[in-house]
Amino acid sequence: xxxxxxxxxxxxxxxxxxxxxxxxxxxxxxxxxxxxxxxxxxxxxxxxxxxxxxxxxxxxxxxxxxxxxxxxxxxxxxxxxxxxxxxxxxxxxxxxxxxxxxxxxxxxxxxxxxxxxxxxxxxxxxxxxxxxxxxxxxxxxxxxxxxxxxxxxxxxxxxxxxxxxxxxxxxxxxxxxxxxxxxxxxxxxxxxxxxxxxxxxxxxxxxxxxxxxxxxxxxxxxxxxxxxxxxxxxxxxxxxxxxxxxxxxxxxxxxxxxxxxxxxxxxxxxxxxxxxxxxxxxxxxxxxxxxxxxxxxxxxxxxxxxxxxxxxxxxxxxxxxxxxxxxxxxxxxxxxxxxxxxxxxxxxxxxxxxxxxxxxxxxxxxxxxxxxxxxxxxxxxxxxxxxxxxxxxxxxxxxxxxxxxxxxxxxxxxxxxxxxxxxxxxxxxxxxxxxxxxxxxxxxxxxxxxxxxxxxxxxxxxxxxxxxxxxxxxxxxxxxxxxxxxxxxxxxxxxxxxxxxxxxxxxxxxxxxxxxxxxxxxxxxxxxxxxxxxxxxxxxx
Amino acid sequence: xxxxxxxxxxxxxxxxxxxxxxxxxxxxxxxxxxxxxxxxxxxxxxxxxxxxxxxxxxxxxxxxxxxxxxxxxxxxxxxxxxxxxxxxxxxxxxxxxxxxxxxxxxxxxxxxxxxxxxxxxxxxxxxxxxxxxxxxxxxxxxxxxxxxxxxxxxxxxxxxxxxxxxxxxxxxxxxxxxxxxxxxxxxxxxxxxxxxxxxxxxxxxxxxxxxxxxxxxxxxxxxxxxxxxxxxxxxxxxxxxxxxxxxxxxxxxxxxxxxxxxxxxxxxxxxxxxxxxxxxxxxxxxxxxxxxxxxxxxxxxxxxxxxxxxxxxxxxxxxxxxxxxxxxxxxxxxxxx
Numbered sequence: 001x002x003x004x005x006x007x008x009x010x011x012x013x014x015x016x017x018x019x020x021x022x023x024x025x026x027x028x029x030x031x032x033x034x035x036x037x038x039x040x041x042x043x044x045x046x047x048x049x050x051x052x053x054x055x056x057x058x059x060x061x062x063x064x065x066x067x068x069x070x071x072x073x074x075x076x077x078x079x080x081x082x083x084x085x086x087x088x089x090x091x092x093x094x095x096x097x098x099x100x101x102x103x104x105x106x107x108x109x110x111x112x113x114x115x116x117x118x119x120x121x122x123x124x125x126x127x128x129x130x131x132x133x134x135x136x137x138x139x140x141x142x143x144x145x146x147x148x149x150x151x152x153x154x155x156x157x158x159x160x161x162x163x164x165x166x167x168x169x170x171x172x173x174x175x176x177x178x179x180x181x182x183x184x185x186x187x188x189x190x191x192x193x194x195x196x197x198x199x200x201x202x203x204x205x206x207x208x209x210x211x212x213x214x215x216x217x218x219x220x221x222x223x224x225x226x227x228x229x230x231x232x233x234x235x236x237x238x239x240x241x242x243x244x245x246x247x248x249x250x251x252x253x254x255x256x257x258x259x260x261x262x263x264x265x266x267x268x269x270x271x272x273x274x275x276x277x278x279x280x281x282x283x284x285x286x287x288x289x290x291x292x293x294x295x296x297x298x299x300x301x302x303x304x305x306x307x308x309x310x311x312x313x314x315x316x317x318x319x320x321x322x323x324x325x326x327x328x329x330x331x332x333x334x335x336x337x338x339x340x341x342x343x344x345x346x347x348x349x350x351x352x353x354x355x356x357x358x359x360x361x362x363x364x365x366x367x368x369x370x371x372x373x374x375x376x377x378x379x380x381x382x383x384x385x386x387x388x389x390x391x392x393x394x395x396x397x398x399x400x401x402x403x404x405x406x407x408x409x410x411x412x413x414x415x416x417x418x419x420x421x422x423x424x425x426x427x428x429x430x431x432x433x434x435x436x437x438x439x440x441x442x443x444x445x446x447x448x449x450x451x452x453x454x455x456x457x458x459x460x461x462x463x464x465x466x467x468x469x470x471x472x473x474x475x476x477x478x479x480x481x482x483x484x485x486x487x488x489x490x491x492x493x494x495x496x497x498x499x500x501x502x503x504x505x506x507x508x509x510x511x512x513x514x515x516x517x518x519x520x521x522x523x524x525x526x527x528x529x530x531x532x533x534x535x536x537x538x539x540x541x
Numbered sequence: 542x543x544x545x546x547x548x549x550x551x552x553x554x555x556x557x558x559x560x561x562x563x564x565x566x567x568x569x570x571x572x573x574x575x576x577x578x579x580x581x582x583x584x585x586x587x588x589x590x591x592x593x594x595x596x597x598x599x600x601x602x603x604x605x606x607x608x609x610x611x612x613x614x615x616x617x618x619x620x621x622x623x624x625x626x627x628x629x630x631x632x633x634x635x636x637x638x639x640x641x642x643x644x645x646x647x648x649x650x651x652x653x654x655x656x657x658x659x660x661x662x663x664x665x666x667x668x669x670x671x672x673x674x675x676x677x678x679x680x681x682x683x684x685x686x687x688x689x690x691x692x693x694x695x696x697x698x699x700x701x702x703x704x705x706x707x708x709x710x711x712x713x714x715x716x717x718x719x720x721x722x723x724x725x726x727x728x729x730x731x732x733x734x735x736x737x738x739x740x741x742x743x744x745x746x747x748x749x750x751x752x753x754x755x756x757x758x759x760x761x762x763x764x765x766x767x768x769x770x771x772x773x774x775x776x777x778x779x780x781x782x783x784x785x786x787x788x789x790x791x792x793x794x795x796x797x798x799x800x801x802x803x804x805x806x807x808x809x810x811x812x813x814x815x816x817x818x819x820x821x822x823x824x825x826x827x828x829x830x831x832x833x834x835x836x837x838x839x840x841x842x843x844x845x846x847x848x849x850x851x852x853x854x855x856x857x858x859x860x861x862x863x864x865x866x867x868x869x870x871x872x873x874x875x876x877x878x
Contacts, residue, residue: 235702
């Protein structure tokens with residue numbers, strides 16, 4: 001059947017040629033492609049710093065780079081990965097590309113604002129990278145005062161301002177999605193017919209719009225503290241260094257949900273599609289995204305149990321932190337139940353979805369260890385925390401991103417990649433990830449503090465395992481860069497719906513037209529109905 | 542615990558260690574149960590319901606309210622057990638017994654300085670007796686640090702401008718790691734040390750071999766004279782500053798009509814920022830000592846002031862207690878004038 005397929009003569013990729021047709025486009029799909037290229041560059045750079053970190057930690061002595069350089073490495077790794085890769089990753093690439101066709105729209109509500117948000121991201125990124133190359137910053141991505149205000153001699157303010165700038169990109173994208181989801185749905189696309197991917201992005205967008213201004217304000221406070229000598233965080237002038245932590249985590253804890261919620265949305269699409277079965281407990285999965293977004297705003301001080309907050313404040317925040325676990329657990333149970341009596345197959349995106357289930361579950365459950373007060377006192381700021389959040393952000397968010405990218409790649413480019421190599425890569429990522437980060441739970445409970453340039457000899461074996469795993473993981477990440485680019489020219493033509501998926505985005509050609517649909521679709525079905533997809537396939541045959 | 546000679550579990554050297562580890566194994570077992578349960582289910586479903594032919598679709602099952610309730614309520618109950626257990630261990634960790642032996646720690650880029658009441662001072666090394674509760678009051682000369690004893694399962698941040706505290710009771714004599722766990726700049730990973738837990742008799746012997754500087758309070762008394770505190774703060778109450786005898790734990794009335802409890806935080810603020818709280822009936826004459834006195838000398842001075850209140854039962858709690866939740870500026874004030 002595949003050899004009958006041809007690339008559509010007219011699509012968004014050949015509608016206009018030359019650089020200007022890209023840089024001045026208002027097409028959400030082209031903007032998404034430019035985001036894809038940009039964040040891939042950022043991911044590569046952030047990864048290079050991770051290589052530096054793992055090389056240093058292969059031996060207990062600090063002998064690969066000097067301490068100051070090492071500190072700049074992990075700061076650069078954190079800043080680039082969090083603010084310039086993870087936060088924009090799924091929303092700005094997959095969300096941007098897919099939300100309009102998923103809801104039957106021609107574009108986002110504000111196409112120009114969408115393009116502006118990309119330019120703001122670029123400006124913020126260039127600003128930050130320049131500040132890092134011209135000296136770097138050594139505060140860690142958390143910028144804790146008073147070290148960031150008075151202790152550090154590095155480029156704190158320029159890097160922080162780059163993050164400040166990029167924040168507006170995030171706010172505008174969130175705003176655009178919220179308005180689009182409210183106002184641009186096709187006739188018949190009710191709220192409860194929205195794909196769960198869209199629900200997850202709606203929840204994410206709320207966090208982006210409400211949370212990001214707080215980090216912007218915090219950065220301004222840090223800049224005036226450092227640049228103009230204000231005493232906001234300086235105890236010798238009546239300020240309080242711990243205040244910074246409250247403000248920072250008020251954004252940066254919800255920011256974790258900016259990173260993971262979209263991946264949860266991808267996961268729901270993958271699980272349903274590759275088991276050819278409607279999602280179990282649709283409304284519970286949908287509302288759990290919103291619940292996670294809301295609860296995410298009231299747990300920030302669980303990062304501060306040993307920061308001098310009172311015993312009772314710590315208890316309140318511990319209690320609230322457990323509340324986030326419930327909607328997260330609910331999602332995992334519903335995905336597992338979706339598989340029951342499905343018609344399951346294991347194409348590459350489903351391998352990522354299975355990997356995601358394992359890693360997200362471990363990442364979520366180890367969060368319980370940290371929310372448990374008596375234990376967090378021991379675990380706080382050790383490698384246990386590093387392992388936990390990498391299970392969420394790398395095991396969760398990046399697995400979700402890669403799963404989604406492989407799933408929608410034929411939609412985005414119109415072509416298939418090598419199934420063989422992509423499965424190999426998915427397995428390498430899973431194995432390499434666990435080898436890298438599982439030993440860190442052990443070495444963390446053993447007491448190894450994070451951000452250590454050198455460490456006691458008895459912890460070497462676990463660190464070597466971790467460094468070895470990182471090289472496998474790195475290989476798993478490099479492979480897709482090769483076979484995905486290869487597929488652009490040589491890949492088989494995919495056709496509109498190679499997976500037999502049910503979403504509206506699969507009803508249009510691949511790659512889609514600039515306006516997504518020939519005529520505005522009218523939605524008369526519930527989401528995730530595979531009966532009609534099967535009927536259509538049969539009809540085609 | 543070791544596997545092939547590689548330590549994979551930290552030594553249990555304090556009374557907390559067993560409590561924290563019991564909690565850890567409970568949470569670990571519970572989480573392993575759920576993680577393995579989910580893994581077995583999805584792998585089993587993946588095999589059992591593998592797609593057999595093209596065009597096959599799954600059964601249409603929309604959901605089940607009883608199941609949703611079941612797997613919301615049960616995890617909630619389990620989470621509440623974890624919360625309650627964790628909170629009770631934590632509460633214990635945060636409440637030093639009144640009879641605890643007192644040590645001061647100062648974090649400074651990049652070393653830990655410890656001062657014993659008996660006068661001994663150590664850097665990156667801490668000698669303590671086994672079998673006695675020990676309370677450490679922590680402060681910082683510069684940026685944030687965090688004093689971490691993995692073998693005791695406890696840590697606490699050192700925060701410039703205020704006192705925090707932790708306590709533990711070491712059980713097993715031996716040598717254990719001290720780490721700084723709050724990133725503090727270039728040589729953060731060099732800010733490490735060794736805590737040496739001694740048998741009580743050995744500890745006494747170690748104390749005897751200490752310096753000849755006198756006790757911490759005696760050093761403080763000397764500072765009290767050297768800094769000319771003694772010219773105004775007369776014991777008679779007739780000086781230009783209030784008498785400091787028997788004030789610890791008392792409530793003092795302030796010029797602005799409010800009142801303050803005299804504790805370590807109050808004494809600290811009153812020395813460093815003497816204008817912050819003026820005792821009723823006195824003039825704001827005292828100079829501020831912010832930047833003029835090191836954290837170590839400050840601690841000695843406070844120890845001297847505390848020795849003037851021999852009958853005070855509670856060594857006033859520092860800023861980790863319930864009272865200090867809010868970001869109030871550093872401390873309370875002094876009776877300076």
